[in-house]
Amino acid sequence: MVKMLFLLNDGPDAFSGAWIEALSRNCEVEVIDLARKQVPYDALVDKIVACDKLISW
Amino acid sequence: MKLGMLINTAKHLDDVLGICRAALARNHQVIIFAMDEGTRLLENEAFVSLAELEDVSMSLCDHSAKMFGAKTEGMPPKIVCASQLNNAMMNHSADRVIVL
Amino acid sequence: MQKKIAVLVRDRHSEALRMSLGLILLDDLVDVYVLDKKLHATEETELHVETMKVMDMQIYTNCRENEGMEYLPVDEIARRLPQYDHILAY
Numbered sequence: 646m647v648k649m650l651f652l653l654n655d656g657p658d659a660f661s662g663a664w665i666e667a668l669s670r671n672c673e674v675e676v677i678d679l680a681r682k683q684v685p686y687d688a689l690v691d692k693i694v695a696c697d698k699l700i701s702w
Numbered sequence: 703m704k705l706g707m708l709i710n711t712a713k714h715l716d717d718v719l720g721i722c723r724a725a726l727a728r729n730h731q732v733i734i735f736a737m738d739e740g741t742r743l744l745e746n747e748a749f750v751s752l753a754e755l756e757d758v759s760m761s762l763c764d765h766s767a768k769m770f771g772a773k774t775e776g777m778p779p780k781i782v783c784a785s786q787l788n789n790a791m792m793n794h795s796a797d798r799v800i801v802l
Numbered sequence: 803m804q805k806k807i808a809v810l811v812r813d814r815h816s817e818a819l820r821m822s823l824g825l826i827l828l829d830d831l832v833d834v835y836v837l838d839k840k841l842h843a844t845e846e847t848e849l850h851v852e853t854m855k856v857m858d859m860q861i862y863t864n865c866r867e868n869e870g871m872e873y874l875p876v877d878e879i880a881r882r883l884p885q886y887d888h889i890l891a892y
């Protein structure tokens with residue numbers, strides 16, 4: 646299954662939840678909220694490398 | 703890996719700096735293209751200084767820079783004041799593209 | 803090798819479309835998806851859309867209010883997106 650990294654640049658918005666849900670039907674989606682600074686940058690880069698597809702929302 | 707960074711806002715400077723530096727520390731190449739509001743970051747010394755780092759290339763959309771009044775004179779010569787062609791080149795060669 | 807790029811037009815419609823047109827300069831495949839909203843009707847966006855049609859670019863939308871674009875439901879767009887090399891939300 647395609648590994649998709651979904652970055653929320655500014656936190657969730659009115660549409661992000663629906664798109665993440667829809668993408669999750671075909672992909673293994675990992676969501677990272679950049680606004681919450683929850684992942685150190687080196688770990689984030691590793692995730693960007695490891696994923697198959699990347700969306701910055 | 704070649705990481706493309708499309709910078710089209712001026713809101714995520716910390717993320718731009720952090721991700722770029724972390725990617726370089728992991729021996730990745732970074733290609734930065736600034737357009738739209740992202741050209742405002744050209745006024746920021748830390749952002750501009752990324753261009754001086756080894757394995758970083760940086761270009762910008764001159765049209766956007768003019769629209770936003772971004773100062774493009776006196777920039778390091780490594781920063782290419784260019785067009786959307788440079789964005790196309792970045793997307794063509796990058797393995798991943800992050801938009802910030 | 804040709805890259806496949808999806809541009810997701812979200813907020814700054816005119817710039818997203820201008821960028822989409824620029825992305826075809828190296829003969830990569832660029833498809834445009836206008837998401838969730840009616841496209842801002844300005845002189846610029848109209849010109850960009852016209853140019854895209856001349857260049858045979860595909861413009862899809864999940865918003866039925868967008869005339870002249872191919873409607874696709876959210877699930878179908880979500881199914882297609884993983885097929886692209888880059889997905890650029892703007």
